[in-house]
Amino acid sequence: MNTSQKTVKLGAIAIGILLLLFLLFSFLTEPSTNSPPPPKAISNEKPAGGNFTLTSVNGKQSLTDFKGKLVLLYFGYTYCPDICPTDLGNLAMAYRRLNEQEKSQVQILFVTVDPARDTATRMAEYTRYFDANMVGLTGSEQEIASVAKQYGVVYMKAPTPSNATTENKNYTVDHSAFTYIIDKTGVLQTQIPHAMSPAQIQQQIKTYLTP
Amino acid sequence: MKRTLHNAIFTLTLGAMSTLSATHALANQADAIQVSDPYVREMPAGAFATASFMTLSNQSNQAIKLVKANSDVAKITELHTHTNDNGMMRMRQVPFFEVPANGQAELKPGGNHIMLISPTKTLKAGETATITLTFEDGSHKQIQAPVKSVMKMGGMDHSNHQHH
Numbered sequence: 001m002n003t004s005q006k007t008v009k010l011g012a013i014a015i016g017i018l019l020l021l022f023l024l025f026s027f028l029t030e031p032s033t034n035s036p037p038p039p040k041a042i043s044n045e046k047p048a049g050g051n052f053t054l055t056s057v058n059g060k061q062s063l064t065d066f067k068g069k070l071v072l073l074y075f076g077y078t079y080c081p082d083i084c085p086t087d088l089g090n091l092a093m094a095y096r097r098l099n100e101q102e103k104s105q106v107q108i109l110f111v112t113v114d115p116a117r118d119t120a121t122r123m124a125e126y127t128r129y130f131d132a133n134m135v136g137l138t139g140s141e142q143e144i145a146s147v148a149k150q151y152g153v154v155y156m157k158a159p160t161p162s163n164a165t166t167e168n169k170n171y172t173v174d175h176s177a178f179t180y181i182i183d184k185t186g187v188l189q190t191q192i193p194h195a196m197s198p199a200q201i202q203q204q205i206k207t208y209l210t211p
Numbered sequence: 212m213k214r215t216l217h218n219a220i221f222t223l224t225l226g227a228m229s230t231l232s233a234t235h236a237l238a239n240q241a242d243a244i245q246v247s248d249p250y251v252r253e254m255p256a257g258a259f260a261t262a263s264f265m266t267l268s269n270q271s272n273q274a275i276k277l278v279k280a281n282s283d284v285a286k287i288t289e290l291h292t293h294t295n296d297n298g299m300m301r302m303r304q305v306p307f308f309e310v311p312a313n314g315q316a317e318l319k320p321g322g323n324h325i326m327l328i329s330p331t332k333t334l335k336a337g338e339t340a341t342i343t344l345t346f347e348d349g350s351h352k353q354i355q356a357p358v359k360s361v362m363k364m365g366g367m368d369h370s371n372h373q374h375h
């Protein structure tokens with residue numbers, strides 16, 4: 001082995017040791033930094049529910065406008081890549097399987113938890129996609145927060161990763177993903193969890209439609 | 212003697228530096244992975260992101276990590292997971308998906324997915340996205356994922372309940 005080869009070898013060893021030290025160091029120092037924000041509690045008690053007034057593309061709308069209908073209320077946002085389209089898709093599927101008479105007694109409402117980006121127009125465009133006579137509702141940050149509180153909905157902007165560089169538009173929102181079933185008199189009856197199948201939702205609708 | 216020791220350290224160091232990659236004795240990881248039922252979810256007009264789902268089957272005796280995905284239909288492609296934190300759905304980027312030895316990893320709604328961010332256009336059912344998967348050893352696999360509508364797929368309802 002000649003000298004230059006030896007130098008290369010020693011160099012590689014030095015780099016290797018430095019790398020190992022660096023890895024060790026980063027393991028040791030990691031835990032204190034970067035801890036996620038403490039999760040807000042989702043209450044296990046049934047939320048109070050109740051009336052609210054928000055804005056659709058056709059102007060102000062209140063829950064009481066839908067008196068006489070079974071209301072399926074969902075909170076999410078249009079930039080939601082997976083959870084909301086799954087749940088809204090399943091709700092829409094369930095709705096579309098109802099007969100005409102049942103359909104006339106059921107209303108799906110979609111309330112945004114991201115009013116900064118979700119305008120009434122955007123909500124209308126988005127809900128139209130699901131082809132289930134859905135109404136999209138938005139409001140001021142404060143109005144949304146107060147409706148969310150009534151229904152025990154929890155949401156917060158996710159800590160944004162690398163891809164938020166260009167415009168600050170790429171944030172996602174963590175949110176609870178229940179569907180609230182409100183009876184024909186406006187009383188909250190139950191909440192059903194994320195990813196219920198259309199058949200399961202249809203069953204729930206039937207249960208609460210029959211007096 | 213000293214030389215042998217040097218050689219040993221050298222080998223170990225190189226091993227540490229290259230971690231687990233590029234084990235020449237094995238066939239490449241992409242060849243050991245089979246992809247079934249890939250699809251991309253159709254998106255409502257103007258959506259900012261959508262997701263791709265599929266099942267990855269590992270036909271080797273070693274766990275394989277999918278470390279990266281790229282697509283021709285999105286500016287940014289990331290590996291994501293969801294956690295259901297007492298009803299609170301949190302979506303986070305992850306560095307890899309692991310496919311267990313002789314096992315499967317299922318990418319599905321509400322769980323692990325390949326997130327397509329800032330799509331180059333609104334993806335509609337009937338179109339196809341090309342997705343390139345990169346594994347830990349650097350090997351690639353290219354797949355064609357059809358775009359499917361949540362509604363036409365029956366959402367997450369697997370009861371084969373069709374109205375025609």
Ligand SMILES: [Cu+2]
Nearest residue numbers: 081291302326
């Ligand atoms: Cu995602």
